């Protein structure tokens with residue numbers, strides 16, 4: 001792929017942000033939509049623009065439990081009014097009788113003629129039942145005006161939005177009962193490695209349980225993808241080629257883990273080059289360096305994209321979060337989310353790795369009112385424990401030593417589950 005991005009001369013690896021740009025550019029959305037009942041569409045990607053059906057709020061209404069009044073009546077009576085009406089939520093729109101106030105509740109329609117609501121705790125009621133108001137009541141106080149949030153016909157949600165619980169709530173608040181969403185992305189998952197066995201199988205020395213498969217199935221499900229799990233494939237070019245061809249038949253994306261590095265037992269790259277092509281291989285991040293994007297088939301356009309994630313479990317996780325996820329989202333027709341990061345002070349010092357941006361798994365502690373990052377545990381790319389404890393990553397630029405008390409870019413982990 002000719003993108004104008006260059007691998008760093010010294011390492012031959014792509015910069016993380018250049019690699020993300022390539023992933024997003026390569027992620028063509030899949031065709032195919034379906035109409036679903038609103039709640040079944042939760043987590044899916046909207047395929048159509050949705051407009052507001054109603055003004056929001058639909059009528060002027062009270063923001064408080066209290067009394068609705070006409071300011072001119074209050075001025076004329078010297079600060080107290082009799083209660084002449086009672087308006088609960090769900091009542092129709094009424095007119096406020098002159099010279100009195102209305103007992104009103106949160107969300108109830110404001111009576112015509114009223115121009116303020118006073119919360120009940122700012123009032124007192126005398127023995128005769130007159131309500132006494134504070135000296136200053138502002139026009140419009142505690143009134144939620146019709147259409148102040150939205151007017152009917154205005155854009156509610158754009159295509160490409162993921163239907164989060166709040167987006168479902170927004171649609172429900174408009175009375176919308178069904179929506180058109182993109183079909184689910186079909187992702188074929190292949191775990192490679194002679195040593196890799198599934199949980200439940202008997203362990204023998206040298207065997208490694210397939211944690212990547214378990215993790216990626218969860219991560220794919222969290223993105224609303226359909227996972228076609230092809231299980232564990234042994235480290236031979238022939239077995240891998242067979243698995244790739246099978247995956248290609250039905251998937252919108254092939255995701256494999258392991259065998260993507262440079263040893264002679266690592267067959268992903270050569271097999272990919274034989275059955276299709278390679279877009280790039282190797283990103284200047286730690287963990288996650290041996291990451292590959294390519295395609296299976298005659299051309300990128302006619303082929304099926306393939307992402308090779310490293311075998312080391314934390315490298316696989318980081319490769320998914322920083323690179324594969326924006327691709328999956330783009331292929332789902334989602335508007336890609338920029339990487340969220342903000343400065344956080346390091347509570348430790350550490351030597352830098354050469355030529356790679358490091359993603360340290362950290363926990364945030366609060367010290368004197370500000371967050372301070374500490375290492376969540378061992379930082380080896382095979383050490384899942386720290387990845388599991390971490391709140392996020394402290395992202396350290398290549399060749400930069402971490403100095404205690406200095407601030408670095410912190411990427412919250414929760415963003416990768418959105």
Ligand SMILES: Nc1nc2c(c(=O)[nH]1)N[C@H]1C(S)=C(S)[C@@H](COP(=O)(O)OP(=O)(O)OC[C@H]3O[C@@H](n4cnc5c(N)ncnc54)[C@H](O)[C@@H]3O)O[C@H]1N2
Pocket residue numbers: 191192193195196208209210211212213257258259260261262263266287288289290309310311312313315381382
């Ligand atoms: N000479 C070099 N060796 C390595 C390099 C390099 O640049 N030159 N890169 C290292 C880095 S960085 C990483 S990360 C790993 C990744 O290598 P692979 O993607 O080829 O992965 P494997 O060699 O197949 O496995 C690595 C490691 O991960 C375990 N593994 C594999 N699959 C799974 C799975 N499904 N679940 C859990 N664990 C898995 C595997 O047993 C190995 O321990 O390469 C370095 N080497």
Ligand code: MOO
Pocket residue numbers: 285286287288289290310312314315381
């Ligand atoms: O990318 Mo590897 O993850 O440094 O071990």
